[in-house]
Structure formats: C-alpha cells, structure tokens
Amino acid sequence: MKTKAGRLSKTTKNDLITYAMVILAYIVMQLLVSTGHVSSLIQGLLVPFCTYAIVAIALNLTVGILGELSLGHAGFMCVGAFSSAVFSLAFKDAIPSGLRFFIALLIGAVAAALVGFLVGIPVLRLRGDYLAIVTLAFGEIIKNIINALYLGVDANGIHFTMKDALSLNMEEDGVVLIKGAQGVTGTPNDSNFTVGVILVLITLFIVLNFIRSRTGRAVMSIRDNRIAAESVGINVTKYKLIAFTISASLAGVAGVLYAHNLSSLTALPKNFGYNMSILILVFVVLGGIGNIRGSVIAAVLLTLLPEVLRVLSDYRMLIYAIVLIAMMIFNWSPNAIFFRKRVKQRLTAGRKSGKEA
Amino acid sequence: MKKKMLSLVLAGAMMATVLTGCGSTGADAGSTAEGTTVDATEDTGADNAETDAAGTESADATDAAQTASAGGTFKIGGIGPLTGGAAVYGIAAMNGSQIAVDEINAAGGICGMTVELNFQDDELDAEKSVNAYNTLKDWGMQVLDGCVTSGCSIAVSAKSAEDQIFQLTPSGSAVECVSNDNSFRVCFSDPNQGSASAQYIGENGLASKIAVIYDSSDVYSSGIYEKFAQEAANQSFEIVTAGAFTADNKTDFSVQLQQAKDAGADLVFLPIYYNEAALILKQASDMGFDVQFFGCDGLDGILGVENFDASLAEDVMLLTPFAADATDDLTVKFVTTYNEKFGETPNQFAADGYDAVYTIKAAAEQAGITADMSNEEICTALSAAMTQIKVDGLTGAGITWDASGEPTKAPKAVIIKNGVYTAM
Numbered sequence: 112m113k114t115k116a117g118r119l120s121k122t123t124k125n126d127l128i129t130y131a132m133v134i135l136a137y138i139v140m141q142l143l144v145s146t147g148h149v150s151s152l153i154q155g156l157l158v159p160f161c162t163y164a165i166v167a168i169a170l171n172l173t174v175g176i177l178g179e180l181s182l183g184h185a186g187f188m189c190v191g192a193f194s195s196a197v198f199s200l201a202f203k204d205a206i207p208s209g210l211r212f213f214i215a216l217l218i219g220a221v222a223a224a225l226v227g228f229l230v231g232i233p234v235l236r237l238r239g240d241y242l243a244i245v246t247l248a249f250g251e252i253i254k255n256i257i258n259a260l261y262l263g264v265d266a267n268g269i270h271f272t273m274k275d276a277l278s279l280n281m282e283e284d285g286v287v288l289i290k291g292a293q294g295v296t297g298t299p300n301d302s303n304f305t306v307g308v309i310l311v312l313i314t315l316f317i318v319l320n321f322i323r324s325r326t327g328r329a330v331m332s333i334r335d336n337r338i339a340a341e342s343v344g345i346n347v348t349k350y351k352l353i354a355f356t357i358s359a360s361l362a363g364v365a366g367v368l369y370a371h372n373l374s375s376l377t378a379l380p381k382n383f384g385y386n387m388s389i390l391i392l393v394f395v396v397l398g399g400i401g402n403i404r405g406s407v408i409a410a411v412l413l414t415l416l417p418e419v420l421r422v423l424s425d426y427r428m429l430i431y432a433i434v435l436i437a438m439m440i441f442n443w444s445p446n447a448i449f450f451r452k453r454v455k456q457r458l459t460a461g462r463k464s465g466k467e468a
Numbered sequence: 469m470k471k472k473m474l475s476l477v478l479a480g481a482m483m484a485t486v487l488t489g490c491g492s493t494g495a496d497a498g499s500t501a502e503g504t505t506v507d508a509t510e511d512t513g514a515d516n517a518e519t520d521a522a523g524t525e526s527a528d529a530t531d532a533a534q535t536a537s538a539g540g541t542f543k544i545g546g547i548g549p550l551t552g553g554a555a556v557y558g559i560a561a562m563n564g565s566q567i568a569v570d571e572i573n574a575a576g577g578i579c580g581m582t583v584e585l586n587f588q589d590d591e592l593d594a595e596k597s598v599n600a601y602n603t604l605k606d607w608g609m610q611v612l613d614g615c616v617t618s619g620c621s622i623a624v625s626a627k628s629a630e631d632q633i634f635q636l637t638p639s640g641s642a643v644e645c646v647s648n649d650n651s652f653r654v655c656f657s658d659p660n661q662g663s664a665s666a667q668y669i670g671e672n673g674l675a676s677k678i679a680v681i682y683d684s685s686d687v688y689s690s691g692i693y694e695k696f697a698q699e700a701a702n703q704s705f706e707i708v709t710a711g712a713f714t715a716d717n718k719t720d721f722s723v724q725l726q727q728a729k730d731a732g733a734d735l736v737f738l739p740i741y742y743n744e745a746a747l748i749l750k751q752a753s754d755m756g757f758d759v760q761f762f763g764c765d766g767l768d769g770i771l772g773v774e775n776f777d778a779s780l781a782e783d784v785m786l787l788t789p790f791a792a793d794a795t796d797d798l799t800v801k802f803v804t805t806y807n808e809k810f811g812e813t814p815n816q817f818a819a820d821g822y823d824a825v826y827t828i829k830a831a832a833e834q835a836g837i838t839a840d841m842s843n844e845e846i847c848t849a850l851s852a853a854m855t856q857i858k859v860d861g862l863t864g865a866g867i868t869w870d871a872s873g874e875p876t877k878a879p880k881a882v883i884i885k886n887g888v889y890t891a892m
Contacts, residue, residue: 150602150606151602151603151605151606152599152602152603152605152606154602155598155599155601155602155627156599156602159595159599255714255716258684258685258714259684259714275684275690275693275694275697275710276694277694277697277698290690291684291690292683292684292685292686292687292690293618293619293642293687293690293691294619296622296642296644297644300626369595372595373594373595373598373623373626374622374623374625374626375594375619375620375622375623375644376594377594377619377687379592379593379619380715381552381591381592381593381596382593382594382595418599418603421588421589421600421603424589425550427551427589428551
C-alpha cells in the first residue's frame with residue numbers, strides 16, 4: 112500500500128486527504144442523521160458548516176496564496192446572497208427547485224465575481240495594510256448599498272430606487288423583492304447538506320487545482336517576491352486580479368448557500384459586516400494561512416463552538432473568546448509549538464524506555 | 469489508470485482511520501448539548517450581575533413549584549437577542565416572560581402543568597436564531613415564545629411551520645412574522661402602527677406640515693415610516709421632509725432637524741427607538757427648534773435614558789400599547805415586581821413578553837392541553853384556540869386574534885406631562 116501511495120506526489124496525496132476528509136465527514140454525518148443520533152441543533156448547523164468552509168477556503172486563496180489581506184469577503188458573500196435570493200424569489204413558481212438553485216448558484220457566483228473584479232481593479236494597486244483597509248471599506252459600502260436598495264417587479268418591468276418602497280411607483284400587482292433594510296423575505300429553502308458538501312468539494316477542487324496550476328504558481332511567485340516575479344515577465348496585476356476574482360466568486364457561492372438556508376435575508380453588521388469578514392479571517396488564521404484543509408476544519412470548529420457553549424448561557428460569549436485565544440496560542444505560538452514537540456518527544460521516549468524495561 | 473484509481477481508494481481508506489475523529493467530534497458535541505441544556509433553564513432568571521439574588525429566587529420558586537405540581541411540565545422556549553446592541557430588547561422580553569412564568573407556577577401552572585421557560589440568545593442574527601430554535605427543540609420545547617425581533621422571527625417561523633410548533637412572537641412586528649398558520653403575535657404590526665399614527669394625527673388635527681426622521685437601516689422604523697407615508701395621502705396633513713439615518717451614523721441629527729425646520733414643519737414624527745429620540749430632542753432644543761414631537765411604541769422608555777434631561781421630553785406624544793406609569797392594577801403589580809427583581813422600569817418589550825406567556829396560558833386552557841400531547845397536536849389545538857380567546861394584558865384590554873395571527877387591540881395615546889406619561 113505504501114509503495115502505491117508513494118508514487119503519488121506529496122502534494123497530490125495531501126489534496127486527496129482533504130477530499131477524503133470531507134467525503135468521510137459527509138458519510139458519517141449522513142449515517143448518524145439517518146439513524147437518528149444527531150440532535151436538531153447539529154442538523155441545523157450542517158449547512159452553515161458548508162457555507163463557512165467555502166468562504167474560508169475562498170479567503171485562504173486571497174490571504175494564503177495571493178498573500179494579500181482582504182477584510183471584505185463578507186461583502187462578496189453578501190452580493191452572492193442577495194443576487195441569488197432575488198432571482199430565486201422572482202422565479203419561485205416558474206422554475207422547478209433543482210434547476211432554479213443551480214441557476215441561482217451561477218448568478219451568485221458571477222455577480223460576486225463581477226463585484227470582486229471591479230473592486231479588485233483599484234484595490235490591488237495597494238499592498239499590505241492599505242489593501243486590508245480599502246477592502247474593509249468596500250465590504251461596508253456593499254452592505255450599506257444593499258441596506259438602502261429597494262427593488263420591485265411588476266407588469267412594466269423592474270423598478271429600483273435608493274429612497275423607499277413607495278418611490279418604486281409600482282402597479283398593484285407588483286412584488287417588492289428587496290425592501291431596503293428589511294432585506295429579502297421568503298427565499299425558498301433550497302440549500303441542504305448534500306448540496307453544501309458538493310459545493311465544498313467543487314470549491315476545494317477549484318482552489319487546489321488553481322494552486323497547482325501554472326497560474327497558481329505565478330500567483331505564489333508574486334506573493335513570495337514581487338520584484339523577482341516581475342523581472343521574469345509575470346504580469347502582476349493580471350494574476351492578482353485572477354486570484355482575487357476567483358476568491359470573490361467562491362465567497363459569492365457561500366452567500367448563495369447562506370441565503371437559501373434561511374427564509375429571511377437582511378444585511379446586518381452581524382452577518383455581512385466587517386465582524387463577519389474578521390471571523391472568516393479568524394477561520395483562515397486558525398486553520399493556517401495557505402493551509403486549505405485547515406481552513407475547512409477551523410471553519411467547522413468555530414461555527415460549532417458558540418452553539419455548544421449555549422450551555423453556559425450568560426458566559427457563552429466570554430468563554431468563546433477565551434477558548435479562541437487559547438486555541439490560537441496552542442496552534443501558533445512558537446513557545447506552544449516547541450512545548451508540543453517536547454511533550455511528543457517525551458511521550459515517545461517514555462514509550463521506548465517502557466518497552467525496554 | 470487502474471493503478472492510480474486503486475491508489476486513490478487506498479489513500480482514502482488509509483485516511484479513513486485517521487479521520488474518524490473528525491466525524492465523531494460533531495456527534496459528541498451534539499450529545500453534550502443534548503445532555504446539558506436542561507441546566508440552562510435555571511440560569512435564565514439571572515441576566516446580569518445585579519440580579520443574582522433575584523435569579524436564585526426565581527430558580528427556587530421553580531424548584532418549589534416542580535415538587536408541588538404533579539401534572540407534568542409544559543416547556544416554553546424563548547428566543548431573542550441577549551448579547552450585542554439589541555440585547556436590551558431581548559433581555560426585557562425574557563425578564564417579562566420569566567415574571568409571568570413565575571406567577572403562573574405560583575398559582576398552580578397551566579392545566580396543572582408546571583411551566584418551564586428556556587430563553588436562548590440569537591445575537592440578532594437570523595442564522596443564530598435558527599440555531600437557538602434547534603437547541604430548544606432538542607431541549608423538548610412544546611411552544612415557542614419568540615422571536616423578539618422581526619428578521620429572526622421570520623427565519624424561525626419557516627422552521628416552526630415545518631415542525632408544527634406553535635409560535636407566538638411577543639414583538640416581531642414585520643408583516644411576514646405571522647404569515648404561517650402556526651404563528652401569532654402580541655404586538656402591533658408595523659403597518660398597523662404607521663397608519664394608526666397617521667390617522668390619529670389627522671383626525672385630531674395635530675399638524676398640517678410633518679417632518680419624519682427615521683432609521684432606514686432598521687426594519688421596525690422603515691416599516692412604520694412607509695405605512696405612515698402611505699396613509700398620509702388620505703389625511704389632511706402633508707409630509708414636508710423625510711430625513712433618514714442609519715445605524716452607523718446615529719449620533720448627529722442636526723442635518724435632519726435643520727431640514728425639518730427649514731421646511732416649516734409643525735410636527736416631527738419619530739418612528740424610532742428612544743435612545744436616538746433622546747439625542748434628537750436634545751439637539752432640537754440646542755438649535756432652538758421648538759416643535760411638537762410624536763412617536764410610536766419605540767419611544768416608550770425615553771424618560772429612563774441616563775443623563776437625559778426629562779424636561780426636554782415634555783409634551784412629546786406617543787402611541788404605545790404599554791405605559792409603565794399607568795395606574796391600573798395589572799401594570800402597577802408588574803412594574804413593582806420587575807423593579808424588585810431586575811432593578812429597572814420595564815419597557816414595552818417586557819410587557820409584550822409578559823403578555824405572550826399569559827396568552828399561551830389562555831390558549832392552552834381554552835384548548836385543554838395535556839402533558840402527553842405531541843407538538844403537532846398542541847400546535848393545531850392552540851392555533852384554533854387563539855381565535856376564541858380574549859386576553860386582558862398589559863399591552864391592551866380584551867385583546868383578540870383572528871386566524872391571520874394579528875391581534876386586535878386599541879393603541880393608547882400618551883403625552884409626557886411633568887415628567888410622567890399621561891393618557892390623552
């Protein structure tokens with residue numbers, strides 16, 4: 112077995128492990144759900160797990176592979192969520208649910224990619240902290256525009272305004288799709304765990320293959336040494352834009368999954384504001400920058416943690432923060448890594464001496 | 469090719485053993501959550517440090533009642549924001565509900581059953597709200613008293629309709645909150661408040677030129693404003709300006725006030741919550757803009773704002789279902805108990821929470837709910853009973869419901885005179 116696995120390159124093996132992990136988690140969960148061993152809470156969390164795993168992978172592409180800090184990914188998620196929710200609501204009765212959700216996914220991905228591309232053009236001229244701050248601003252702008260947007264459809268076509276629902280001037284039969292701050296209500300529930308896992312796998316496939324491709328290597332060369340990359344003729348702006356647009360588009364897919372899991376969609380600071388962008392960054396940092404598998408695991412763990420801590424009622428958020436700090440230190444502090452190594456050594460040494468005795 | 473496929477499968481199998489740990493973490497966590505949520509109920513009474521004593525007291529009361537009554541338990545779940553910016557509403561509704569539950573238990577429970585309340589935090593996020601709902605389902609919730617806010621309520625009502633769990637929202641005021649057959653509400657709906665305010669102003673000839681200042685990022689505020697503007701077309705007054713602000717810039721209102729002043733408004737309509745209204749009143753008085761202010765139930769509580777000069781609120785009118793200074797026995801008793809337990813004057817969310825529990829009690833008694841009924845049976849029975857009952861609550865006398873889920877009750881107009889709410 113070892114010799115056969117050994118023929119695969121190390122990176123391919125690593126990627127296969129990631130796919131296998133997701134598929135296995137899916138099979139185990141499906142078995143547990145069908146035998147009734149899973150609480151309603153966990154069942155309700157299955158789709159959010161997939162949503163956050165996808166957006167964490169997407170951000171890891173920007174942060175880990177492109178090497179630029181983006182704090183606007185919640186904004187791209189928001190674009191994907193709202194564009195697809197409006198589509199699904201408008202064609203609720205016209206198209207059967209499977210096809211409708213598929214088209215919604217494409218719409219969400221394309222809309223987010225478009226916004227990502229447009230935002231990317233000015234933003235990617237900047238580097239480091241400046242880029243982080245400008246993406247943060249764009250994320251907030253997207254959220255605020257959606258909060259002020261009113262969109263309706265009637266016999267005369269599509270109406271939209273930034274003022275209020277009355278200014279839409281619609282016919283009697285008109286339907287208001289986006290009601291400003293009240294968001295979109297009545298999105299059909301098309302997301303489920305199976306679709307979510309398929310999307311996670313597709314996302315993994317896209318990102319992992321992107322990293323291993325010629326384009327991916329070019330992107331990483333920009334990250335590692337921009338001047339050297341430019342000197343060998345790599346078009347820095349082009350490759351940065353490619354990576355950033357793909358990342359935004361995948362975040363949009365996560366948004367589609369989010370929107371079709373809940374029947375009310377509002378752009379609150381809580382779900383699409385910078386808090387969420389930072390939470391996604393926390394997933395990426397905890398899982399390891401550039402480590403795609405780590406992002407998936409961290410996203411699932413950190414989505415689960417606050418719900419499991421409900422037991423603590425009032426102290427929930429306090430404990431959540433403390434656990435988060437502890438996890439970060441344990442995973443990434445040089446001292447903690449050294450300590451872990453030493454403990455591991457001692458354990459193996461202890462086992463050896465035990466065997467000898 | 470075959471070899472590649474084989475090695476793929478083998479690599480997968482190799483990892484399977486290593487990674488089973490990942491799959492089982494989820495299941496473990498699930499079982500821990502299941503095993504321990506019951507403990508949380510006793511903590512619900514204690515929501516902040518000051519009320520520790522009160523919290524243990526209420527827990528004691530529940531314990532005593534549990535031993536006293538042998539008719540089983542009736543589990544009411546509650547959902548609202550207990551942390552974050554909107555926590556004040558969620559905590560108030562939770563406290564109000566808790567007082568009602570304690571009173572009912574002390575008086576022998578509902579149909580001989582002891583009432584248990586488990587109130588979960590949703591952080592004002594629809595997704596978290598659904599999580600809270602699922603947690604409560606695992607706990608064994610039979611009836612849902614929630615959610616406190618509209619967006620969350622809509623998201624949860626889709627799930628509760630699927631599971632057939634009866635839902636009564638104390639304060640979810642958006643129209644869609646009660647769109648399902650199993651969902652009802654205690655408060656007025658936004659359109660109801662908006663048009664009622666416009667009618668009240670029009671019928672009483674309070675003004676001819678009206679300025680509106682509202683929060684366009686808030687569902688409640690923009691919902692009322694829209695209906696107010698619609699109804700205004702049928703009334704004798706006109707809206708001269710409508711100044712919007714958002715949650716991100718709600719500290720300086722001089723632009724909106726200046727607009728209103730320049731337009732010659734003789735009444736400013738404030739369909740907003742009291743914190744911002746207090747700032748508006750202060751800034752209006754600083755710029756010498758002396759005008760009549762009119763608000764909705766969100767303004768209730770303005771006299772309790774810290775460092776707020778109550779004289780500024782003199783002559784402010786508001787349309788509210790609940791006034792903490794009312795002198796009827798029920799309100800006086802509720803306000804005293806609330807003050808004792810939680811050290812503050814209750815707002816309308818607390819009153820809504822209190823009424824929600826009593827409404828559930830009335831409907832349950834009408835329907836003859838017993839402990840061995842399934843959630844579906846309870847839901848059908850309660851939904852039918854809701855249209856037959858009449859509740860005298862804090863937020864209105866003789867409240868009735870129709871099958872759509874909307875309550876019928878009269879709004880009370882209140883004016884602030886000499887620092888107290890006075891009925892008009």
